[in-house]
Amino acid sequence: MPIAIYCLNRLVQLIPVLIGITLIAFLLLRVMPGDPATLILGSRGTAADIAKLNAQLGLDQPLWRQYLLFLKDIATGSFGESIAYKASVGPLIWERLWPTIWLVLFSTVMAVVLTVPLALLAAVRRGSVADAGIKLFFIVAMSMPSFWLGILLVLLLSIVVPVFPVSGYGDTILERLHHLVLPSLVIALATAALTVRSLRSSVIAVLSADYVDTARSKGLRSRQVLWRHVLRNSLMSTISVLGVHTSWVIGGTVVIETLFGIPGLGSLLVSSISARDYPMVQGLTVTFAVLVVLINLLTDLAYVAVDPRVKLS
Amino acid sequence: KTLRVGVSNDALSMDPIASSDNPSIMTQLLIYDQLVHPSKDGTKLEPGLAESWKVSADGKEYRFTLRSNAKFSNGRTVTAADVVYSLKRAAGEKSQWGRFFRPITSYEIVDDRTVVMKLDQPFTPMLNNLALFSASILPAALMEEQGEKFFDKPVGAGPFVLEQWNRGAKQVFTRNSNYWKEGKPAIDGAELQIIGEDNSRVLKLKAGELDAIVGVPFNQVASLKSDNSLNVGIAPVFRAELVQLNTSKKPFDDERIRRALNYAVDKDALVKGILRGNGRVATSSLPVMAYHNDDLKPYPYDVAKAKSLLQEAGYSGGLKLTLLVPSGSVTHRQVASAIQANLREAGVAVELQTIEASSMFSTTKAGNYEMALSYTTSDTIDPDQLVGFTAVNPERANAFHTQWKDARVNELYELERRTLDGPDRGKMFQEIESRVHDGAPFIFLYNQAETFASRKNVEGFQVLPTSNYSLEDVTVK
Amino acid sequence: MLIEPLLEIRDVSKTFPQPRTLLEVLARQPKRTLHALRGVSLMLRPGETLGIVGESGCGKSTLGRCLAGLHTPEGGEILWRRQPLSDIRRADRSRRIQMVFQDPYSSLNPRMTIAQMLDEVLFVHAPSMSSAERRDRTDSLLQMVGLSPGLKNRLPHAFSGGQRQRISIARALALEPEVLVADEPVSALDVSVQAQIINLLESLREKLGISIIFIAHDLNVVRHISHRVAVMYLGQIVETAATETLFGNPQHPYTQALLSAIPVPDPDIRSLQVGVQGELPDPLSPPPGCGFSTRCPFVMDKCEKPIPEFFDSGGEHHVRCIRAHSSTFSVPA
């Protein structure tokens, strides 16, 4: 079972990365100015109170023990206690996780749907008006700040022609999809700007590969050559571009969720930062990083599915 | 029918004794009920869970008779025991509002529907305090049983039941069918959607995704008014906009500086330019409510005066200050920019620091600030609350976290609370107000009206003088 | 004639560890190594051209790179006039042994002009030279390899493959080395140009008295230029001899197969008899005995055990084949 071994391998490789992630998130909190206990107690707290709370939070321990405590908190799923919500961070994050995942998924699907036909068109008709048009469109799309594009889209598609909701997040699946169309579109356009470029150039490269000539020399029609031989091989580099970019997409949800009022991890991060809810920020940072790591893992698996050559190594 | 209301901030807690932020308070007022209520016009108190009450002539004994049909949402009757439990809890150690109820020294449960409270000495704001959200009556037995868990799924005697709470997203309420007021609420349920950005709220209302919103940016009031599908309301509320000055820090320990700052801000321009006229310039930290001191004149806009005061205080070389600005509110952002521009002219450089609105209070409370743009609203119709909150030190908030201290104010405060309601008590408030005005622990900005808007098919949606919105009279067509 | 060898390679081996995944490390799986050189011994005399031939992947380049100092061998030693090469400082070593690479397109820094390239070599190794002296020397070097100094301010892409190979040679000879390792210097060139470079190397060797290690897979070229030839297979030398001896009387079955596989450019001698089947075994797991045993038409049971020793069949002709040890040995027709 080479696939199973491959997965196992990748999982084992994750261990040091995960440790590193928690370590960085932990240190991030420790270097922040301000003392959580003072923040929680406010000026009501006497020095004794603060010391007591510090002990309660484990902040009087040596750094390495604090880190172990933090790991314990993660292991129990509580991630510590939120200052603003006065509740365990873990369940709060869990609740907010799903909108973000939906957003990322939906926008990725959208990006792929946009990318494949446009990139193929641009590559096959290289140098044509269509190619130039697609290129220009995506240069502009890439340069547009997501929040600005979002505002414009809301104005156009929610106010002038009210097709999609202004903001928020629905209850049923259908409602959610409806709510997520605009935010996903904003993300998808930015993603597609990258993937169209990458897919276009790899299609062009693959089109002049020897094995495509072999396929043509077999008498296959150009459509068959394109879909059976060119696309699959071109997708590989685009998958890795997409994989690298998901880190951006996930980060970008911070802005998009705030803009569209989606109750996901990103908007929670922004409000927690402003609220100086350090344990929450710490938990969110870890969550985000783990999400990225998992998505990278998925990308790798997708890569394996497309490219038989990497299976064994 | 469900009413969808857009609000700007989410509640933090459902525990009435642990809340001091408006979003929490407003939600609690929907799900809990109190013995008495302020009337809708903010001039007197009305019966709540108590159908009647009697105060002894010496002001030391209060006797309440509960309604026979007062029930919690789970169907249990509200009893005297619940009242005693809740008020004792509100006066307890853990309560942030303990001082409001500690004057009650003993309780007597006469029967299930009658409770008597005794005070050592007269305490005039007592009845008003019992109208506070923190005096909400909770089901004693259930709370004992559930402990803190109770607030995950709170049970109250108010018009609505909190069905679902997606933090940061929305609160969903259903009608409390056990509510004592006949035929109320008129709607089946309500949904408070948390939409931080003012603009999104307005757009969602326009797009019909919301039925009502509170906090319409003033610059949009006119354009919303011209929209036929909407009703726009402007409610005078007990509210004062201020810049808190942390007098425990330099240079705010110097009264001249504080006064100079008051002179340096062009409040008329703020009211005209930003509020679009929906408000008036403030004279002190107290809103325009009962016993307001009409003789006080606002600090005029006088840059020269400000400069000379600064010079006098030894800061002629310019000053660098930071101002905390709550995020989300457009008005605050605009005001902050305007203040910044104004102060620049007086030679004071201001750095703006945006901060999540819900953490504003705890930040200033912790004393980690120089100036903070903020406001106060009264939860009662009696000035006592805000005097205690914004002027007295030491008190609950130490003069709204400015740490300003005035012995005479403290003295008057003690006195006022023992004086029966009437003109004499009014005079005391007026003196307090003028002392605050002179001491200037704040930059007094303005008293703004609360703006709200609803779609035409919504009737009865309004904001009360205490800044909360009552939904029990709302109907949706 | 017992001339002292300039360079002596004794039992040199070089391995490349294959990367292991973390899981394999944790599971304590043994390291896998690729044995690129397995006990190679050779020597080079002053003024001599030693040809090294073999199929792709047999370790020819690795050997050349060990000599040039690009790899450090794990086992054995390389002696420079009896002194271990590893004791010589890098800069000194580079003044003795220089290298010309296979690919004329990647062996020149695409961002330096020819003049800069040659100048840099002189600047580093002869800091006492004035810039005018260096300029003169650059010009004379270019002339030496048959290029016009007028072209020296151009970037490499302006030159053809043959010209680039000339530039590489000029750069290597700028240090006046005693040994030139030429790793397939002509395999990327066309026949007509190839002949130019071969002639150039020949004349330079004669004029400057250098020794050349000439790595190639084209046996005709090796035969033309070398005094002695070593045949490599799977990291080992299987046969060495003076050129004419080797080509006239090849003794190892692999050498024989290799020779028979060269297409003769004569339509009247058609000999497309397939001499050896199959392809090179996986160098990660070479056969335990004779490396060629998997493809050898004369394989016997004895071939599959120990690696055969070198057999000296006289006149500096060494063969690593057990059949050479036995008396029944005969050259197959």
Added chain:
Amino acid sequence: MISPVARERWIKFSRNLNLQLGLFMLGLLVFAIFVFPVLIAHDPLAVDFDSALIPPGADHWFGTDDLGRDVLARVAAAGLVDLQVVTVCVFVPFVIGSTIGLVSGYIGGVVDTLLMRLVDILWAFPFYVLVISIVGALGPSVGNMYLAFSMVVWISFARIVRGEVLLAKRQEYVQAAQVLGFSHIRIMARHVLPNVITPAIVFMMADVVLTILGVTSLGFLGLGIQPPTPEWGVMIAEGRNFILDGWWVSLFPGLAIVYVGITFTLLGDGLDDFLRPKG
């Protein structure tokens, strides 16, 4: 006499439309940022309620915002601020990251392994999350923004350059330099660096676009440059509140960002062509 190399470069440049257009647009931008403020003589900070929300016209080309400030003056002033931030946030990480990538890739071994592990770990943190967390933790200020971006962005450069170095190390010209006995420093500086830096320079252009988006996003969220310093993201955030009756307030800063994006994308494409060696 012009050297053949210079001649070639000129020919290459004269055929490179992307680069020419990009440079032209960049020139225009710099001109606008430095000359407009002098030309139009509106103070980007002056609050004047009487002239609030004036639509674009002869007096105020881009209109005024809700506080009566001239939008054009603010867009230009914001351009200066944003470009300054971007320059620092891109250039410093470029230098640091490229150096680390160069040395690490060239030396290899344990140093390289450890460094790449660190990069892997940092790579797992989404850009915005890390930047927002750092800025949020240390407080929103320009200095902290420099710090946050630098801490995050160098990774990309290190990765890119290291990858290129690993490829270049296999190139025969690097090996030739080693055989020629050059010092490692010389090989890195003269032979490896010039041949690996092009992708990093090209990425630097793309990174300008990304950083502009990052900086303005932070501004938009209120975590970046603080008012009243004009900043494009902040301006858009302010303008969106009256988007219906003052569309110009957030339209123009948005267009400015798009303009910068297009400029640097073109420059990136152009430099890619221009710097890639022939053959």
Added chain:
Amino acid sequence: MITGASSPLLRVDSLQVRFGSGKDAVTAVDNASFNIAPGEVFGLVGESGSGKSATCRSLIRLYGGSIASLPKGSITFNGRDLVRLSDKELTEIRGAEIAMIFQDPMSALNPTMRIGDQIGESLRRHQNLSSRAARERALHLLRSVGVTAPERRLDNYPHHFSGGMRQRVLIALALACRPKLLIADEPTTALDVTVQQQILRLILDLRQQTNLAVLLVTHDLGVVAQTCDRVAVMYAGRIVETGTTRQIFRRPAHPYTRALLNALPSSAGRKDTLAPIEGEPPSLAAPPSGCRFHPRCPLAVDACKQAEHVLRAVEPGHESACIRVGELGC
């Protein structure tokens, strides 16, 4: 054996192929004419860049890049002019009647497709075989090109194969539909000599079995001598000499062919110096006037600078483009 004249399978007449456009335009093939008879192995030799690949690729319109305009001239295959066929009609011929194999077996197979599918694809396209039948036939083909354990190999990916094996697979793939002409563009250049020998043997054997005509492109004169019946020598985009293999090797009638043969390090023994051709092959973007070889030709006279490119018969079946062919003394 002069089969070419009677009934050629392929007749190429005045073929011209241009790449690029404007100032960068390159005439890669200029006025090339030759023909190939059924069952014949026809060699096309020349140095790198002389237009060998461009010639044979243009036969089935696989130029591997942007072509300036359709090739000029005519390509008659089996009675049909390929130049006039539409792209769609041409795909019916590719793979079915004319097949091609490429230089680098390592990159000529789709790395993400199983070998069996890659072979089967061609069969299903041209012979409408079911996937089961295509598989059967692929199995048979693999066996016939000497792939061991073909049942197992069918489901392998190209990276499981060595270079020689891949070239065998490519040959199987090319011959799947029993084409009449195989174009082999330097099929063994990337392989080791021992493997080259095996592959050439295989091609010749298959030719024997199926009367396949082969257009063999190579720059190795040894390979030509060992395999080809007739040869055309290309220089700078033009065919300078054609003839039977023996004619070319024994009586070369063009100075270029001669020089090429002389430049070979001969297997006959160590000579003191080789006889290289001085100079470098010309750039096709700006070729020399007249006979393109004249700047490097030891026999060049002024007339060569204006000489028109015409192939003249030297003897039956042997043509040369040299105007001084009479003085060469052959």
